[in-house]
Amino acid sequence: MKVLLAGTIIAGSSFSAANAQMAKWDGPTTGPKAADNKTIVVLAGDLKNGGILGVTNGVEEAAAKIGWNVRVIDGAGSISGRTAAFGQAMALQPAGIVINGFDAVEQQAALETVAAAKIPMVSWHSGPKIGCDAPGGIFANVSTDAMTVSETAAEWAVEDAGGKPAVVIFTDSTYQIAIDKADRIKETIEKMGGTVLEYVDTPIADTSARMGPLTTSLLQKYGAKWTHALAINDLYFDFMGPALAAAGIAGDGAPKAGSAGDGSEAAFQRIRTNQYQAITVAEPLNLQGWQLVDELNRAIQGEACSGYITSPALVTEEGLKAMGDSNQFDPQSPYREAYAKIWGK
Numbered sequence: 001m002k003v004l005l006a007g008t009i010i011a012g013s014s015f016s017a018a019n020a021q022m023a024k025w026d027g028p029t030t031g032p033k034a035a036d037n038k039t040i041v042v043l044a045g046d047l048k049n050g051g052i053l054g055v056t057n058g059v060e061e062a063a064a065k066i067g068w069n070v071r072v073i074d075g076a077g078s079i080s081g082r083t084a085a086f087g088q089a090m091a092l093q094p095a096g097i098v099i100n101g102f103d104a105v106e107q108q109a110a111l112e113t114v115a116a117a118k119i120p121m122v123s124w125h126s127g128p129k130i131g132c133d134a135p136g137g138i139f140a141n142v143s144t145d146a147m148t149v150s151e152t153a154a155e156w157a158v159e160d161a162g163g164k165p166a167v168v169i170f171t172d173s174t175y176q177i178a179i180d181k182a183d184r185i186k187e188t189i190e191k192m193g194g195t196v197l198e199y200v201d202t203p204i205a206d207t208s209a210r211m212g213p214l215t216t217s218l219l220q221k222y223g224a225k226w227t228h229a230l231a232i233n234d235l236y237f238d239f240m241g242p243a244l245a246a247a248g249i250a251g252d253g254a255p256k257a258g259s260a261g262d263g264s265e266a267a268f269q270r271i272r273t274n275q276y277q278a279i280t281v282a283e284p285l286n287l288q289g290w291q292l293v294d295e296l297n298r299a300i301q302g303e304a305c306s307g308y309i310t311s312p313a314l315v316t317e318e319g320l321k322a323m324g325d326s327n328q329f330d331p332q333s334p335y336r337e338a339y340a341k342i343w344g345k
Contacts, residue, residue, distance in 0.1 A: 045102035050264020058289015077205030120299035
């Protein structure tokens with residue numbers, strides 16, 4: 001097995017080793033004390049997405065600690081829904097906005113309105129630029145290194161297939177970061193001697209309706225040649241299993257599913273039980289929620305962005321067994337205590 005931690009591949013049991021190695025806090029230790037009595041809005045791209053939901057939960061937990069109120073508005077997986085969410089957010093006149101899980105370019109006009117109102121914005125997965133001063137007037141875009149995540153998922157498929165995987169890649173061209181991740185998966189697979197059978201562009205918001213028929217069609221087209229399915233998000237595999245089962249494929253059979261993010265609870269459960277997903281490259285979603293609150297506290301008070309970039313972990317069945325009943329990648333580092341100390345809480 002391999003482990004991804006801070007951009008390095010380390011031998012050992014992936015999930016448990018990543019947790020253990022992240023026991024020491026590597027994030028910020030200084031920053032402004034908590035701003036008092038703030039109300040912030042989380043604009044969630046789609047709360048059906050496990051990554052977005054996990055980050056939202058982290059923001060709510062951190063906000064309770066810092067002493068802020070949170071309003072969550074669900075964009076419900078559509079561009080029109082997210083546009084409407086921005087309008088609702090502006091009506092609330094919040095102290096800050098968290099853009100959670102959708103491409104900032106899509107809502108450029110709304111971002112300009114927020115920036116003109118001098119409302120600080122932070123984001124999770126809003127585009128390919130990670131860290132401080134992201135496009136669109138965003139103070140900080142919180143994420144792991146998406147290209148490293150993509151490479152790790154691709155490298156797993158190559159290793160799992162003995163060097164010769166035949167892969168179908170699922171992505172969503174609505175999001176530039178999804179295109180970039182899928183392109184890096186394809187590049188890595190081909191560079192390492194594998195084959196990309198097909199590059200499927202299908203909206204992540206429509207996976208519940210599309211993935212069943214798509215899976216059946218791909219099985220008919222490629223049959224046993226298809227060894228691995230790689231996607232830019234776990235949500236694709238929420239709806240793939242029934243079609244595979246109907247075709248007589250066992251839960252641990254080929255094509256084996258691997259996700260280049262985000263590490264949802266549903267994905268962990270599938271991996272733990274060998275039911276139509278073998279790995280995910282998980283992000284520390286709850287920690288990232290705390291980071292978003294910290295970055296927003298810095299922005300509200302005119303302080304500099306922390307520049308912290310979190311590390312992901314390759315989650316396997318073996319690693320999950322070592323971690324007991326946990327269904328999320330929540331590092332053992334004392335990040336809650338570290339942020340609370342910065343905030344004077």
